Amino acid sequence: KAGVTQTPRYLIKTRGQQVTLSCSPISGHRSVSWYQQTPGQGLQFLFEYFSETQRNKGNFPGRFSGRQFSNSRSEMNVSTLELGDSALYLCASIPTIGSLGYTFGSGTRLTVV
Amino acid sequence: ELKVEQNPLFLSMQEGKNYTIYCNYSTTSDRLYWYRQDPGKSLESLFVLLSNGAVKQEGRLMASLDTKARLSTLHITAAVHDLSATYFCAVGLSGGGADGLTFGKGTHLIIQP
Numbered sequence: 001k002a003g004v005t006q007t008p009r010y011l012i013k014t015r016g017q018q019v020t021l022s023c024s025p026i027s028g029h030r031s032v033s034w035y036q037q038t039p040g041q042g043l044q045f046l047f048e049y050f051s052e053t054q055r056n057k058g059n060f061p062g063r064f065s066g067r068q069f070s071n072s073r074s075e076m077n078v079s080t081l082e083l084g085d086s087a088l089y090l091c092a093s094i095p096t097i098g099s100l101g102y103t104f105g106s107g108t109r110l111t112v113v
Numbered sequence: 114e115l116k117v118e119q120n121p122l123f124l125s126m127q128e129g130k131n132y133t134i135y136c137n138y139s140t141t142s143d144r145l146y147w148y149r150q151d152p153g154k155s156l157e158s159l160f161v162l163l164s165n166g167a168v169k170q171e172g173r174l175m176a177s178l179d180t181k182a183r184l185s186t187l188h189i190t191a192a193v194h195d196l197s198a199t200y201f202c203a204v205g206l207s208g209g210g211a212d213g214l215t216f217g218k219g220t221h222l223i224i225q226p
Contacts, residue, residue: 042219045214090155102146103158104157
């Protein structure tokens with residue numbers, strides 16, 4: 001059974017650019033949530049998707065957005081990158097909304113220069 | 114707003130010793146998670162605790178939950194070097210749904226041979 005696949009693993013971007021990260025959940029899982037991990041703020045919830053709909057969003061500016069496709073794959077986008085957006089972005093695969101099991105991917109390490 | 118506090122944030126201990134990590138949370142919750150993270154890696158699920166008095170054990174790690182005190186503990190018995198990692202507790206709001214998880218700051222554990 002394949003795990004959670006996040007691509008790319010590493011990314012370097014320049015301030016002001018935009019970036020798109022991808023997450024493919026475990027086969028059969030229908031919900032995906034995203035987290036940002038930084039040394040200063042720790043792990044913070046970004047948003048959660050179920051059935052192509054954003055169900056909830058954390059306290060992040062509108063530059064952070066996402067979407068989920070019919071095959072449950074999810075993308076998150078960050079526009080107008082700032083240095084503070086440098087972080088490890090983790091995606092969690094969840095069987096369905098309200099399920100207990102969160103399986104995290106290996107993450108995408110984004111560096112903004 | 115749900116707040117999760119872990120302590121200690123940093124712990125250096127010798128092999129063979131016992132120690133406990135504490136996780137306090139501020140709002141009623143029906144699920145508490147413990148994760149392990151190795152440097153540069155993703156989150157590995159250790160335990161999910163659902164009910165008051167729940168206790169789960171895996172090897173040298175044992176987790177417990179007191180929902181009345183809003184406290185969970187992760188106890189390490191006869192520590193070995195391989196347990197060196199950062200340990201996070203995370204709490205989900207009651208009722209499930211898509212609220213995401215709120216994480217503690219993590220406990221950076223170093224076990225010295």
